[in-house]
Amino acid sequence: MGVVVPLEQDQQNSAGARATLDRVMALSGPSMKGVNTMILSRTGSDVTMIPEVAKHLIDSGGKRLRPILTLLCAEMFGYQGNGHVKLAASVEFMHTATLLHDDVVDESDMRRGKPAARMVWGNQASVLVGDFLLGQAFQMMVEVGSMDALDVLSKASAIIAEGEVLQLTTAKNTNTTEDDYLQVIRAKTAALFSAACEVGPIVAGQTIQGLGEIERAALRSYGMNLGLAFQLVDDALDYGGSAKDLGKDIGDDFRERKVTLPVILAYRRSEGEEKAFWDRVIVAGDQNEGDLERGIALVRDRQGLADTISRAQHYGAVAVDALDGLPASDQKEALLDAVAFCIDRVT
Amino acid sequence: MGVVVPLEQDQQNSAGARATLDRVMALSGPSMKGVNTMILSRTGSDVTMIPEVAKHLIDSGGKRLRPILTLLCAEMFGYQGNGHVKLAASVEFMHTATLLHDDVVDESDMRRGKPAARMVWGNQASVLVGDFLLGQAFQMMVEVGSMDALDVLSKASAIIAEGEVLQLTTAKNTNTTEDDYLQVIRAKTAALFSAACEVGPIVAGQTIQGLGEIERAALRSYGMNLGLAFQLVDDALDYGGSAKDLGKDIGDDFRERKVTLPVILAYRRSEGEEKAFWDRVIVAGDQNEGDLERGIALVRDRQGLADTISRAQHYGAVAVDALDGLPASDQKEALLDAVAFCIDRVT
Known part of the structure; x- marks a missing residue:
């Protein structure tokens, strides 16, 4: 179903000079082995459907960026x-x-190029195995024994759900404002990035003296802004990004009629027949052959893509600045790499 | 849709002599006002769908037995x-x-005689508002500041979800054993009753000396067994119970093809054409006019109802015994009343 948009390779930024996650992966690797072992052992259950569904989702990849940030x-x-x-x-x-x-909630058929769990085991298992994993998550937090970490993560849990509900009410509404949209992604994506980072100094403070609100605030801010940049880059990539990611499947958001920032900007800056196009494909959901290509072209023409990317760069810059007061370390450098990598995917 | 089965009033146990929740309600009343205020304030959100859905569910009643137990x-x-x-x-x-x-998960249309939330706001809101409430629940636990209470309730949360998944795998299977079924209701119903009770002495122990594992174990056991009795009585009531609850709608489990203990016992004790009847209505889901009445008659004929009730009485007796070592108090009497009331609904 993916549409491959052939674009020229960006010559000023060759593949060799691109930001990588090499340092991130090398530094977090040993502890990530422990995380993976923990994940497997905590999805064990006599109820065989639970490990099956969990394994399906875990095997389907993803970079595990969030747990890496915590480490x-x-x-x-x-x-x-x-x-x-x-x-x-x-x-x-x-x-x-x-x-x-x-x-x-989205009635998705696919997840990361594989059938969504709900297509294999049904909506029922997806709801309930999700609940099981959430229960296990809280149990692990209890075992760590930090009330502060529990506070940060339980708040994030409620905020994420609140953001998702908010998204329902803004869904398929082409008049969503940029502010409304930022409020949604702040809650549904960035809040967990932020919490994932903030619990780092909290747990480190269990054995290391002198860590406090300054370290927590710095990493909370870093995570929040990295999360926003990450989501905006994802939104841009779904409309083709720029020259990179040749061959990446695009158009998922378009087909699912999601109102993301590229569309919000393109819609607001258009009128007449162009607005009617967006209302037909997004609001009414009437999509035909060639519509995705037209949507991509309109987003580009209206600077929706370039400005989404510049917004992402803005949040990336804030994330970088947030780390300023923290002492130098390899891990700090890796966190800076993570921002560069995130932005680099799309510029 | 409900079928009213007219039965003779049981003469040995007149309405006047029945166990009541009067003492339970009187004792828990003042603190329950606080609980209700707390519930309302914690379902507040700028995302208007959240208070709406929460209010719908809260207004639709239920006795709030679980929070009363905690109090x-x-x-x-x-x-x-x-x-x-x-x-x-x-x-x-x-x-x-x-x-x-x-x-x-059950694709229910109704909940306590009102349209289920998912019929009003959609599956999406039901999933997400549920997640929001769970996040809020954990935040409140964090505010109380007891790691033990968090431990008990987060374990219950994972066990409930595990029980629900297990129920999926045993659903519509007439060969489910009594043991399988008990495992399901222990997890999906009784675990929360048990946790609701156990956190009582835990939170009391924050300010009162001398409370420990003995009190926790007693109330954990009380809650677990009360929960089992409560669920089995519910199962029996859905096939008409005995003389009481005249006019109560019955047959929901039958229509939803749930394999509860009355059916498990009736099925195991039958053969030939009777087994074929159950396989048709429950496994194949082919239900016609008169089938519910026949199902009720078969459950009664095979002692499925009487024996479900005697199982409930067994667990009720264990719940009563569990309280033995605890000091006398009005609240202890109220807990005994709750067991009697539960059993009395059906005998």
Whole structure:
């Protein structure tokens, strides 16, 4: 179903010079092994459907960026314990539960190029296995024994759900404002990035003296802004991004009639027949051959793509600045790499 | 849609002599006002759909037995604080979230005689508002600040979801054993009753010396067995119970093809054409005029109803015994009343 948009390779930014996640992966690798083991052991259940559904979702990939952030944000202070591994697994379970519930809410058929769990086991299993993972996430947090970490993550849990409900009420509405949209992605995406980062210094503070609100606030802000940049880049990529990601499937948001920032900007800047086009394909859901290509062209013509990317760059810059007061470390460099990588996917 | 089965009034147990919840209601009343206020304030959200859905569900009634148990199990030790009110509201939110998700899983049209939330706002809102309530529940637990209470309730949360998944795999299977079925209701119903009770002495122990594992174990056991009795009585009532509850709508489980204990017993004790009847109406879901009446008659003929009730009485007796070691108090008497009331609904 994906449409491949052939574009010229961007010559000023060759593949060799691109930001990579190499340092992120190398630094977080050893502890991520622990996270993966933890994830597998906590999805074990006598009820065989639970490990099956969980394995399906876990095997289907994703970079596990959120748990990696938790690990880096604890280890950057020299943390040597094991609590951050459990919190990282909790964060990934919260994320996975959200994906399972999202598929039911969005009535998605596919997830990361594989059939969505709900297509294989039904909506029922997706709802309930999501609930199970959420329960397991909270149990792991309890085991770590930090009330502050529980506070941060339980708040995020309620905010994520609130954001998803808000998204329902703005869905398929082409008059959604940029502010409305930012409020949605702040809640549904960035809040978990932020919490994933903030629990790093919290758990590190269990054994290391001198960590406090300054470290928490810095990483909370870093995570929030990285999350916003990440989501905006994803939105841009779905309309083809720029020259990179040749061959990436695009148009999922268009087909699911999602009102993301590229569309919001393109719609607001158009009139007459163009507005009518968007209302037909997004609001009425009447999509025909060639509509996706036209949508992509309109988003580009109206600077919807370029400005979405510039918004993402703005939040990326704020994320970078947020780390300023933290001591130098390999992990801090890796966090900076993560921002560059995120933005680089699309510029 | 309900079928009213006219039965003779049971003469040995007249209405005047029946167990009541009067003492339960009188004792828990003042603190329940606090719980209700808490519930309303915690379902407030700028996202208007959230208070709407929550209000719909809260207004639709139910006795709020679970939060009442939490209050009584804290106040029986002389607890004077406010933490039990927050935990009671948490318990009710967990229960409400389960109902919202259950309606989606069961594809129910009605809930307590009103249209299910999913019929009014869609499956999407039911999934997400359930998630929101769960997040709020954990936030309230964090505010109470007891890691033990968080441990008990987060374990219950995962067990409930696991029980619901297990129920999916046993659904519409007439060969489900009594043991399989007990495992399901232990997880999906009794675990929350048990947790609701156990957090009472935990929160009371924040300010009162000398409470420990003995009190927790007693009330954990009381709650677990009361929960089992409660569910089995519900199952029996759905096939008409005995003489009482004249006019109560029955047959919901039959129509939804749920394999509850009355059916499990009736099926196992039948053969030939009778077994074929159950396989047709439950497994194949082919139900016609007169089938519900025949199902009720078969359940009665095979002692499925009488024996479900005697199982419930067994668990009720265990619940009563579990309280033995606890000091005398009005609240303890009220807990005994709750068992009697539960059993009395059906005998």
